[in-house]
Amino acid sequence: MQSNEKEVLLSVKDLKVIYTTDGCMVHAVNNVSFDLNKGETLGLVGETGAGKTTIAKTILRILPDPPAKVLNGQVYFEGENILQIPEAKMRKIRGNKISMIFQDPMTALNPIFVVGDQIAEVILLHENISRKEAEIKTMQILEMVGIPGERYGEYPHQFSGGMKQRVIIAMALACNPSLLLADEPTTALDVTIQAQVLELMAELKEKLNMAMIMITHDLGVVADICDKVAVVYAGEIVEVGTKEDIFDRTKHPYTVGLFGSLPSLNMTEKRLKPINGMMPDPMDLPQGCNFSPRCPYAIDACREKDIEFTEVSPGHFVRCIRAEEVK
Amino acid sequence: MASTTVAENARINKSSQKQSFFLITLKRLKKNKLAMVGLFFMIFMILVSVFAPFIAPYSYEEQNLSITFQTPNKEHLMGTDNLGRDILSRIIYGGRMSLRIGIIAVAIASAMGIFFGSIAGYYGGKTDNIIMRVLDIFQAVPPLLMAIAIAAALGPGIMNAMIAIGISTTPAFARITRASFLNVCGMEYIEAAKAINATDRRIIIKHVLPNAMSPILVEMTMGVAKAILIAASLSFIGLGAQPPLPEWGAMLSGGRNYIRDYWHIVLFPGVTIMLTVLSLNMLGDGLRDALDPRLKN
Amino acid sequence: MRKYIIKRLLWMIPVILGVTFLVFSILYFTPGDPAAIKLGADATPEKIQELREEWGLNDSFVVRFGKYCYNAFLKFDLGKSYFNNRSISQEIASRYPNTLIVAFLSVFLALLIGMPFGIMSAVNQYTWKDNVSMLFALLGVSMPSFWVGLMLSLLFALKLGWLPATGFAGPSYWVLPCVSIALAGAGNIARQTRSSMLEVIRQDYITTARAKGQTEGKVIYYHALKNALIPVITTAGSLLGIQLGGAVIAEAVFAVPGIGTYMVSAIKSRDYIAVQGSVLVIAITFSLLMLAVDILYAYIDPRIKSKYQSKKKEKHKVNVVGKEA
Numbered sequence: 042m043q044s045n046e047k048e049v050l051l052s053v054k055d056l057k058v059i060y061t062t063d064g065c066m067v068h069a070v071n072n073v074s075f076d077l078n079k080g081e082t083l084g085l086v087g088e089t090g091a092g093k094t095t096i097a098k099t100i101l102r103i104l105p106d107p108p109a110k111v112l113n114g115q116v117y118f119e120g121e122n123i124l125q126i127p128e129a130k131m132r133k134i135r136g137n138k139i140s141m142i143f144q145d146p147m148t149a150l151n152p153i154f155v156v157g158d159q160i161a162e163v164i165l166l167h168e169n170i171s172r173k174e175a176e177i178k179t180m181q182i183l184e185m186v187g188i189p190g191e192r193y194g195e196y197p198h199q200f201s202g203g204m205k206q207r208v209i210i211a212m213a214l215a216c217n218p219s220l221l222l223a224d225e226p227t228t229a230l231d232v233t234i235q236a237q238v239l240e241l242m243a244e245l246k247e248k249l250n251m252a253m254i255m256i257t258h259d260l261g262v263v264a265d266i267c268d269k270v271a272v273v274y275a276g277e278i279v280e281v282g283t284k285e286d287i288f289d290r291t292k293h294p295y296t297v298g299l300f301g302s303l304p305s306l307n308m309t310e311k312r313l314k315p316i317n318g319m320m321p322d323p324m325d326l327p328q329g330c331n332f333s334p335r336c337p338y339a340i341d342a343c344r345e346k347d348i349e350f351t352e353v354s355p356g357h358f359v360r361c362i363r364a365e366e367v368k
Numbered sequence: 369m370a371s372t373t374v375a376e377n378a379r380i381n382k383s384s385q386k387q388s389f390f391l392i393t394l395k396r397l398k399k400n401k402l403a404m405v406g407l408f409f410m411i412f413m414i415l416v417s418v419f420a421p422f423i424a425p426y427s428y429e430e431q432n433l434s435i436t437f438q439t440p441n442k443e444h445l446m447g448t449d450n451l452g453r454d455i456l457s458r459i460i461y462g463g464r465m466s467l468r469i470g471i472i473a474v475a476i477a478s479a480m481g482i483f484f485g486s487i488a489g490y491y492g493g494k495t496d497n498i499i500m501r502v503l504d505i506f507q508a509v510p511p512l513l514m515a516i517a518i519a520a521a522l523g524p525g526i527m528n529a530m531i532a533i534g535i536s537t538t539p540a541f542a543r544i545t546r547a548s549f550l551n552v553c554g555m556e557y558i559e560a561a562k563a564i565n566a567t568d569r570r571i572i573i574k575h576v577l578p579n580a581m582s583p584i585l586v587e588m589t590m591g592v593a594k595a596i597l598i599a600a601s602l603s604f605i606g607l608g609a610q611p612p613l614p615e616w617g618a619m620l621s622g623g624r625n626y627i628r629d630y631w632h633i634v635l636f637p638g639v640t641i642m643l644t645v646l647s648l649n650m651l652g653d654g655l656r657d658a659l660d661p662r663l664k665n
Numbered sequence: 666m667r668k669y670i671i672k673r674l675l676w677m678i679p680v681i682l683g684v685t686f687l688v689f690s691i692l693y694f695t696p697g698d699p700a701a702i703k704l705g706a707d708a709t710p711e712k713i714q715e716l717r718e719e720w721g722l723n724d725s726f727v728v729r730f731g732k733y734c735y736n737a738f739l740k741f742d743l744g745k746s747y748f749n750n751r752s753i754s755q756e757i758a759s760r761y762p763n764t765l766i767v768a769f770l771s772v773f774l775a776l777l778i779g780m781p782f783g784i785m786s787a788v789n790q791y792t793w794k795d796n797v798s799m800l801f802a803l804l805g806v807s808m809p810s811f812w813v814g815l816m817l818s819l820l821f822a823l824k825l826g827w828l829p830a831t832g833f834a835g836p837s838y839w840v841l842p843c844v845s846i847a848l849a850g851a852g853n854i855a856r857q858t859r860s861s862m863l864e865v866i867r868q869d870y871i872t873t874a875r876a877k878g879q880t881e882g883k884v885i886y887y888h889a890l891k892n893a894l895i896p897v898i899t900t901a902g903s904l905l906g907i908q909l910g911g912a913v914i915a916e917a918v919f920a921v922p923g924i925g926t927y928m929v930s931a932i933k934s935r936d937y938i939a940v941q942g943s944v945l946v947i948a949i950t951f952s953l954l955m956l957a958v959d960i961l962y963a964y965i966d967p968r969i970k971s972k973y974q975s976k977k978k979e980k981h982k983v984n985v986v987g988k989e990a
Contacts, residue, residue, distance in 0.1 A: 103875045135878035143876075148869040151888055153895075153967055163877045196967040212877070505683035508955075509948045512910030517688060517944045520932045521695040593807070600809045601914050605929050620812055624918075627815055628823050638812035646807035653803075 049117075050252050051077040051100070051220055056114035058095055058276075061107065067323045069095045069109070071276040074350075077269070079219070082246065082253045084263035084284075086299070087273035088320055093256045094144075096273075097222040099124075100254075101141055102131050118220070137167040140213040141222040145229045146205035150197035156208045157183070157193030163215045179215070186211045186241060203234035207241070214245060221246070221253045227262065239265060260299065264288065272296050275321055275331040278350075282357035292359040294336045294367055330361070338363045396658040403654020406647035413644055417463035426454035428461040428614045437630045447632040449623060455633065458614035459640050465615040466596050466644070469530050469608075473595040476534025478588055481541020486572055486580075488542070489549025496546070503539045511536045515598050519607040526615070529608040533595045544587050548580035555579070582659040586652050593648035600641055616641050669963060673956055684948045685737065689730055692937045698722075699747045702935055720747070743942035748934045753942040757924055761946065763833050764923035767915060768908040770843040775850030775908075776901055782851075783858025783897075788885060790863060798855065805852025810911050814845035814918040831920035842919045846911040850904050857900040862893040895966055902958030906951040 058070040070092045077083050085093045098104045100116055102123070115122045118139065123131060140163075143149040151159060157179050164175040180190030186207040197205060206226060213221060226242065227235040243266045246253055255267055263270055264284070271281040272295065280293040291297050298316035318335040321327055327334055329344040336343070342362060350358045353365070361367065397403050416423055425445075432452035440447045446455040488499040509517070514536035515529075522528035552558065553576060561575045600617030602608035609615030611622060616637045623633035700716040701708065717723050721732065736742040743753040782802065786795040818841055822830035829838050865871065866889055874888040875881075913925030920926065924943050931939035963969045 101876055103872060132878045132880065135876055137878055141876045143869055143873060145869060149873045151870040151874070151892070153891055153965070162879070166878050198968050209873075212873075501679075502683075505680055505687060508680055508684045508952045509688070509944065510906040510910035510951060512907070513913065513944055513947055516910075516913070516928070516932075517691050517940065520937070520940050521691045523696070597809050601811060604809075604811050604914065605917055606933065617809070620809075620815065624815055627819050631819055634812070634815050634819070638809065638816065641812065642804070642808045645809075646803060649803055649807055 048079045049076050050079045050119065052117040054115045056099060057112040058099055058109060059112055060109050065324050068276050068326060069323060073278050075271050075278060075281055077252050079252055080250050081269060082255060082267045084267035084270040085254055085256045085273055086258065086260065086263055086270060088258060090320060091273045092276040093273055094224050097141060097224055097254060097256055100222060101135055101139055136163045137216045138218050139220045140218045142209055142213050142224060142226045144225045146202055146209055147229065149209055150205060152197055155194045155196055160212045160215055163212055167216045182211045182215050202230055203238060206230060206238050210242065214249065217249055219251060221251050223253060224256045275326060276323060277331060277360065279332065279360045286357040292353050292364040292367055293361050294338050295332050297367060338367060393658045397654050400654040400657060402650040406650030409647035410651060413463055413467065416460055417467055420460045420464055424457035424460040426457040428458045429612045439632055446636045449633050450626055455636055458619060459637060462614040462616045462619060465526060465609055465613060466599060469526060469599040470592040470596040472530045473533035474588055474591040477537040477591060478541050480538045482545045482584065485542035485545025486549055489546035490553060490572055490576065503542055506539045512598055512601060515602060516607065519602050524607050524610055526609050529599055529602050533598050537591060537594065541587060544583050548583050549576055552576050552580045586656045586659065589648055589652035589655055593645040596641065596645055670960055673959055677952060677956060680952055681949055685734060685945060688941055688944050689733060692941045693726060695937050697935065699937065703747055744938050746936055746939050748936035753939050756927060757942060757946055760923050760927050763921055764912050764925060766839060767842050767912040767921065767923065768905060770839060771847040771850060771908050772901060772905050774843055774847035775854050775904060778851035779854025780858050783855040784862055786859040787862035787866065802852040802855040805848045810846045810849050811914045811918050813848055814841065814915055817841050817845050833921045842915040842921055846908055846915045850908060853904060854897065854900060858897050861896045862889060865889045865893045898958060898962060902955055905954050909947050909951060
């Protein structure tokens with residue numbers, strides 16, 4: 042490994058985000074902390090509604106406020122706490138140094154503008170070049186993601202779902218960002234297209250030497266392209282470590298449950314093992330460990346107070362007091 | 369057999385849901401302050417109209433030429449008009465006219481609109497096409513103008529005004545019913561009802577209509593408001609209620625010649641129309657929000 | 666695109682004939698004999714019969730309708746007034762521009778007032794700005810426009826003397842009639858703009874625009890507004906129709922020599938052929954305006970435009986295949 046790859050690019054510390062609706066408070070993200078090095082890929086894994094997208098939108102500061110509010114925490118990007126900088130400075134970062142790919146390509150493009158202009162818009166915002174040059178650059182980027190440059194002047198509805206996602210990837214990569222936030226970029230696509238898009242993303246990430254946060258609930262995707270994995274449950278990171286740590290040396294009962302609900306080819310069991318119960322209502326989280334109501338390992342101590350993050354091996358953190366007993 | 373149970377279940381669910389659906393809507397409506405203000409004002413207006421003979425201090429047609437054009441005072445809270453009639457009493461009795469015109473016109477319009485709209489939405493295809501094209505033609509004439517033409521043909525009078533307004537606002541109801549039917553007819557419980565060979569009439573009345581009612585209800589509330597406004601306009605150009613009937617628009621029409629010196633004759637009936645229409649619109653807005661499926665949970 | 670326009674133009678023919686039929690039959694079944702009304706109570710039956718013959722009232726419905734259409738559409742002749750025997754077409758032609766001025770200006774005014782308030786409301790949803798402007802919008806749509814007209818003329822013409830109360834001799838005469846019917850329109854437009862804007866702001870592509878680092882102003886006025894305006898155009902189109910009807914009433918309040926005052930006096934003198942002509946002219950204007958809105962719509966929304974373009978391409982392909990076979 043080269044030394045510059047060990048440089049920390051993004052560092053999230055004690056992040057806490059709430060939503061308020063009709064006077065009710067929803068704890069969307071609780072005390073989330075993690076580090077991401079340059080060029081590294083972090084997989085953010087968890088069920089729908091666990092708060093993954095909120096984490097990504099907080100980093101980019103595009104959460105709708107109200108109802109969302111960042112209560113606590115810092116997000117250091119290239120050594121600067123970007124939750125504190127003025128909005129005008131943040132706009133220089135958005136789309137330029139940090140960009141985001143959204144879940145549903147069908148709705149993420151403006152229907153009444155041609156796709157080329159939508160990509161050129163990012164370039165014109167962040168680079169000091171003429172409109173003509175931006176158009177040429179846009180065509181190059183389109184070619185890079187596998188779309189003929191002549192399709193610059195077509196409207197989103199003239200593209201298929203997979204092609205739209207390519208346009209969105211092109212838009213996100215237009216300014217060579219150092220961090221890409223990918224929010225379930227393949228969920229809305231057909232399975233065959235999913236593989237193509239993932240491959241394209243992995244390839245471009247390598248080529249442009251970006252760091253990436255891959256939000257997904259698909260453990261297959263994680264195994265394919267991630268270096269590090271953080272497992273999110275009810276707004277908390279319950280386990281974080283290298284891919285190997287998480288896949289081979291699983292320490293948290295929830296992560297165990299996630300793997301248990303995954304079909305595998307050499308499986309001897311007749312049935313999948315789903316995790317019993319439902320994710321707790323984020324308006325009304327349980328005392329102590331959030332997973333305790335569903336956890337087969339839960340003991341009284343789990344329900345008494347919040348569980349601290351403990352380092353079980355270098356870089357492998359778990360939020361469970363019985364981690365050593367879990368297998 | 370399977371489909372029978374599905375249809376039966378749908379029916380049972382629906383009847384148990386009916387009450388809770390109503391209660392949920394009411395609960396959500398209660399949260400909307402403007403809508404509640406509108407609702408209470410409407411209830412107040414209806415009560416005042418119903419009990420007009422007990423509430424009104426004077427008769428609506430009693431003339432007293434010795435007290436013409438009085439500005440508001442203790443005996444006549446809203447003053448008197450050119451024939452010495454008490455304006456407050458005329459407004460109270462006028463509520464009977466204006467509200468009745470509004471409600472009956474909407475009853476006519478919604479009955480016809482729901483009939484044609486549901487046929488168009490339920491059967492689709494050619495039937496739909498023909499009905500919609502005829503509606504296109506109807507809607508080429510602006511509603512107020514259509515009402516004026518029909519009222520002119522039928523002659524002045526309250527009954528004719530109701531019919532004219534009813535016919536001219538029918539296309540709006542037909543369109544909304546059709547759109548709502550198209551939504552509901554795609555649902556599986558309609559498939560289930562068709563599968564057990566229920567007659568079309570039964571499916572439309574028992575299964576589709578109750579589920580398609582929300583946007584129609586909203587349009588009906590707003591429709592009464594619209595009808596009252598059109599009725600006032602008709603009376604104003606001499607086609608609606610005829611003197612000495614105290615319809616609000618007719619009061620404005622009768623008072624406009626004296627506006628320079630006696631503004632109160634024109635002010636109070638106008639404010640009454642405005643408040644009534646405003647509260648109906650607030651209620652309609654509130655209903656629309658309360659019935660919006662996107663806001664449920 | 667051209668095909669779409671031609672198709673819409675061709676569809677105008679049955680609509681206009683249908684409207685004519687509708688208006689003609691409504692007034693055909695009007696009780697009362699125009700000839701008897703014209704000649705008064707002491708006319709002899711022979712005289713009445715003579716006049717009926719002259720006016721063609723003895724023909725059957727179909728013949729009368731056919732003649733009316735023939736004269737109206739091929740000779741632009743809407744017949745002669747039963748009341749004073751003047752040409753209805755000429756009367757309308759001399760008055761209609763005034764009505765159009767009132768209607769168009771008021772729609773323009775409604776858009777000018779309504780849209781900014783609607784946008785402001787949506788951008789500041791649930792704040793006092795939203796509440797206040799929506800309350801005013803609601804008030805606007807709840808007031809009878811002729812009453813607004815009366816009140817405005819009381820204040821600005823009779824009390825303050827700033828503007829003329831009646832007549833139509835120049836731009837200063839236009840203000841009160843236009844404003845009095847524009848208020849309801851402005852309320853309508855503001856409400857429509859707000860709800861359409863709120864719908865668009867929720868969309869994912871607005872988040873995308875923000876994620877690009879675009880300024881909030883550009884996100885609203887470049888990305889959101891253009892999308893939100895599409896339904897507002899339809900509202901503005903139907904508003905033109907409503908205002909044409911409203912102009913009729915406003916003319917009655919301000920004694921504007923337009924088609925409205927003509928119609929109202931025709932109704933009073935039971936001159937139904939004049940009423941028929943007036944309604945027909947307004948309905949045809951409205952149909953043409955709606956056609957223009959539809960075409961404008963297709964130019965603005967690329968989804969509609971390409972729907973027709975791709976259809977054309979497909980047809981073309983079919984033709985080529987047909988030739989080969």
